Amino acid sequence: MAYALGRASLAELAGVHPLLVGVVKRAIEITRQDFTVHDGLRTEAEQREYVLRGVSKTMASKHMRQADGFGHAVDLVPYINGKLRWEWPAIYVIAAAVRIAAQEQRVKLIWGGVWDRPFETIEPTVAGCERAVADYVGRRRAAGKSAFIDGPHFELLA
Numbered sequence: 001m002a003y004a005l006g007r008a009s010l011a012e013l014a015g016v017h018p019l020l021v022g023v024v025k026r027a028i029e030i031t032r033q034d035f036t037v038h039d040g041l042r043t044e045a046e047q048r049e050y051v052l053r054g055v056s057k058t059m060a061s062k063h064m065r066q067a068d069g070f071g072h073a074v075d076l077v078p079y080i081n082g083k084l085r086w087e088w089p090a091i092y093v094i095a096a097a098v099r100i101a102a103q104e105q106r107v108k109l110i111w112g113g114v115w116d117r118p119f120e121t122i123e124p125t126v127a128g129c130e131r132a133v134a135d136y137v138g139r140r141r142a143a144g145k146s147a148f149i150d151g152p153h154f155e156l157l158a
Contacts, residue, residue, distance in 0.1 A: 003034045015041035017070035020156055023101045023109070024074055031097035033090045034079040038152065039063055041071035057148055062155040073155035091151035092126045098154055099124040112153025119154070 005013075005028050013021050024037060042050070042063040050056035056063075062073035076098065078090035095111060099119055102109050109119040113129065114136040122132040133149060140147035 003028050003031060005037065009037035012037040012040040015071050016074060017072050017156055019107045020072065020074060022105055023098060023107050026101035026104060027097040030100060031094055033093035035076045035094050036079045036084055037074055038077040038084065039075040041065065073153060075152040076154065077152045088151060092129045095129040096124055096126045108157035110155050110157050112150030118157055
């Protein structure tokens with residue numbers, strides 16, 4: 001089944017860097033899982049609220065306008081049976097599609113499922129994305145740290 005970005009998703013992409021917009025538009029064409037662009041460019045007030053709620057960890061978010069005038073991050077949330085669902089099996093499917101789209105377009109990303117590796121180093125499959133998250137969590141635990149995992153989050157690699 002082919003999916004397309006809806007009006008709300010396209011509105012969320014307003015102000016997002018064109019390279020990242022291109023990846024998202026390609027990913028929706030090739031994914032097996034429908035998704036919504038839940039967040040693109042954020043205001044400082046929105047980001048502050050997310051930090052206060054613990055949804056985000058920093059005021060230096062790539063969702064906020066960067067020096068080039070664009071937001072450099074998006075959150076792509078699975079759309080299942082008419083509802084937004086933060087469910088890992090579906091998130092992995094979306095991540096694999098984003099990984100393939102980024103590779104096709106030669107756009108370097110960081111994925112919120114694995115913060116310490118460029119996304120291009122992760123195998124572009126559902127199983128590869130699952131393994132990468134498990135490995136990331138293992139690396140963090142081995143270092144005596146917790147793992148903040150944000151599977152729907154994708155950002156341009158600086």
